[in-house]
Amino acid sequence: MCGIVGAIAARNVVPVLVDGLKRLEYRGYDSAGIAVLSGDAIRRVRRVGRVAEMENAAAAESLEGFLGIGHTRWATHGGVTEPNAHPHVSHGQVAVVHNGIIENHEEQRERLKALGYVFESQTDTEVIAHLVHYYYQNHKDLFAATRAAVRELTGAYAIGVIAVDRPDELITARMGCPLLIGLGEGENFIASDVSAILSATRRVVFLEEGDLARITRDEVRIVDLNDAPVERKIHLSDVSLASLELGPYSHFMQKEIHEQPKALSDTIEAVLDNGFVPALFGEKAEALLPGVEGIKILACGTSYYAGLTAKYWIESIAGIQCDVEIASEYRYRDAWADPRHMVVTISQSGETLDTMEALKYAKHLGHTVALSICNVRESAIPRASELVFYTRAGAEIGVASTKAFSTQLVALFALAVTMGKVKGRVTAEQEAGYLDALRHLPGSVQHALNLEPQIRAWADLFAAKNDALFLGRGLHYPIALEGALKLKEISYIHAEAYPAGELKHGPLALVDENMPVVVIAPNDSLLEKVKSNMQEVRARGGELFVFADLDSHFSESEGVHVIRTPRHVGILSPMVHVIPVQILAYHVALARGTDVDKPRNLAKSVTVE
Template sequence: MCGIVGYIGTKAATDVLVDGLRKLEYRGYDSAGISIFEDSKIQVVKAKGRLDNLENKITSLGKPLGTVGIGHTRWATHGEPSDVNSHPHGNERVTIVHNGIIENYLQLKEKLVEKGYKFLSETDTEVVAVLLDYYYNGNPVETISTVIKNLKGSYALGIMFQDCQDKIFAVRKDSPLIVGIGEGENFIASDIPAILKYTRSYYLLEENEIAVIEKDKIDIVDTDGDPIQKEIFTATWDIEAAEKGGYPHFMLKEIYEQPTAITNTVSPRIINGAPDFGIKALTDEILKSFKRIWIVACGTAMHAGMVGKSVIEQLARVPVEVDIASEFRYRKPILNPDDDLVIIISQSGETADTLAALRLAKEQGVHTLAVVNVVGSSIAREANSVIYTWAGPEIAVASTKAYTVQLSVMYLFAIKMASVKGLIDEKETAKLCDDLLALPAKIEEVLQNADNCKFVASKFQNAHDIFFIGRGLDYSLSLEGSLKLKEISYIHSDAYAAGELKHGTISLITTDMPVVAIATQSHLFEKMISNIKEVRTRGAKVLLICKKGTERQADLSEYVIEIPDYNEYFSPILTAVPLQMFAYYTSVLRGCDVDKPRNLAKSVTVE
């Protein structure tokens, strides 16, 4: 959700913070603010809206001059977006920035009001700032330790104390925070892109570890003040990977990066014609022993899990349940530690609901396998086993390449499971792996058809509602296509299993209701023709997405987008690309902010 950055060094802190917030704005853009030590005082500038508003305010008021500061870009939870509710929060003694949700803030606030404190904002964050002031005893580490023992919920905090102007402090629980290691300067940040311009080396803070950061020194201690030795991590990609590279939007850049991302994910994991994850805890014997698989994820990752369910069940004949992470632990799932595997999928590796589901599975003794993109993320560190997707940074809020690499891992896993169980022989295993390796070239063919996607988008850009329909694997793609369109274009969109239309939903079909029909599965194509004709009869204009060379009646649709005629088993990966481009161009033509859709943020680190 929110983005945090902090700097201490010799550079102008305002410039470093604003630059870092620009890299983190995908995490929230309801408001932004900075606190700087200037002339022995804490100077705060904050503004509602995009980061440009903050920069304009800094220019009009005069740039705070100092080399120590913290900054924040907000995705609002408690309190509407406003200057007052913007971070940082605090007073003349302490100022903080916060990512997360303090669940017991009302109880804490009532106690502090009784003690004479007054509050200016509606936020839970201000309660933490006031609590720090209340408990402050001149020792920042002791004070922070006392405060966090009183907090329930999630937090990543950047903190400055008035009487410690050569230090910034940081602590986290259930929200991501890293400490960047520079030369004569150091940093804190919610994510690596904020500091890549200055350093690629960083520490990962574990829960309730407290970082004491000076320009030439970093100490990390526990809540008793005892020092902790930390491993230094190195970012595997550079600043150019987190820039647009000449594309008008990050989303379009990331769509075009998919062939490379899939190659990077798949190629190293196919050895001698068979999948090899190199995970010691998941030997062939252990994989064969699993009698049921759970796939738990949110949003786009959950849609990847739905495809995973289909392909694992088809190939490996192991029953798979897909659960929305936010529902999984609250329905008290019946997990068997001897027979079950829980696969957790998350791009960021910090998704709060997904992390909670992972912890529930581990508490019940079930083996957990994480499929994540961010090395060293919370989910990656806590899972029993991990498969990194190696997609590189994904900045656009709408996920594209993260989705297709997650699909690629699902396919690899299905092939591996089927192989170790003896359900496919070496020849078939090698053929499936070869087909998976050849997919990037096929995606390049799809990308060459971008103009047709743009043309079709121009015909749908003024729609108020759109339906996506499909069967089998295509139904899972319908869900993802619908999500992509609605989240960035703001067109109301729903996806349905095509055979279910007649059970109620077809009552909504009118001449004003366009339908996107995905029909790439030949064994279901005749059924899809019937469903398409049902909506056509009621006046719907249809966009058909199908394989090149598919025989179809001329009156089946007004518009067609074709994908290469290829192994239908892998069609979801190919079909995802034109759906992404259709959503992208529709959004652009409607004048929407593609990379920063309203009310959304990239990494959902609160429940």
């Protein structure tokens, strides 16, 4: 969570820091702050709330400097208060920003108190500032002091450090949390995400586990924790500034929902060009996939629901066992590992800490092949995997994932069919049929987007409710889960999802006239079963909101509202039916007046436990 930006230049860096924090606000927006070296002092401005509040304060104080660091916070240790906001300063001499969690902060806090340090915040980050200061008094070398300090830390961190008497250097270190260096002409930068520095440079270096860097205006020196020099590749980012702007849309979530036809087309392109071939998953795939006898999917949140959908595809098409686990649970249980089973991790950002740690645990248990499905190139999880499929969703800024989810489904479907071919279960004729289905998918999704006016009309009916129930069966049960998640994330309506057949096993007790029930009802083999479940709801006075296919035989009646999506698209139907539930959540949130893109208590990139 949280976002970091830093800069050293021959110009005032405050506008760079503020602009960077605005682009990183999706990572956390409880508070924001910047610290710059100004003359012989560190000047700092912090404010609770959005970056705009801090920006106004910085302008009022005429804050300027050639060296500075900034931070936008998602609170972990300590409440949302100005003393807990970053940057943290020790003795007016050292300023630090930090993303991650320091697990041994209490032990270090007591040690530092005994040394005479006074703490002004409840955060784990202030420990880092005082540790660096402590070692700086001994080393008189900010780089060496930072290296000594981080070697005392247990946990995850990405940090930026400046000191009052070091106007020519910016120090950074990374362990478990993403951080990159942006390379400019006579100026350099650090950031949690390339989006923060795109207005200044596209040339970036991704730091790896245990890296530390000393950055000046003209030079970057990277070493490991033992001070041994390391080389890191320079990448040219292909993220465009236009993709980070709202354009004609009111919110990023709305924009990203409507970008799905293009995101799907871009992600599908390689499959249509090459067919379902192992090479889609990397150059090692042709050698590795034939030995795969099962699949274990590890993911969190929305990505976990994508994995649940994939289980149906993988087991029915490829004919191999597929287990799906919540990464944050898997990493803490005594799991059994079959080395013949491939681990598949799914993460939009490629930096989800629980998923990354689950992958490490799986490898420790004996899994030897890992595939990452990710939307961000060169991020941490793909780098730790033998195979990778990069989705092409483009930048996703809204906290509630939309186009990343649908493109993850494309990647997982491609995996299912490719494994089916590898195992000799998919014929050439079947492959042609699957390719044709993918070819028509973006058009079907666009037809579903055209239902927005009808779905918007439902929003006022939901806005006054406190609870909602989502039902689906088979392939569409995970879509019901995703619909409930979207509604609770951004409208704050309590929402649950169940397999429709489970109604009579308990959830039916909740149904009354105040409980709207959303039903995913495609025209598939389970349709008649779903209709029976709907009758159970109506018999208890529940109000039904049904997303049915165009060729399903549904009619509206009292207490039964129906919107028809395009004709049933077969095995790819989940990718079409997720569109209406995304749109519904968006418009209900608007009707309730919540912050759609930045829902309370949440952040986009979850890099802490």
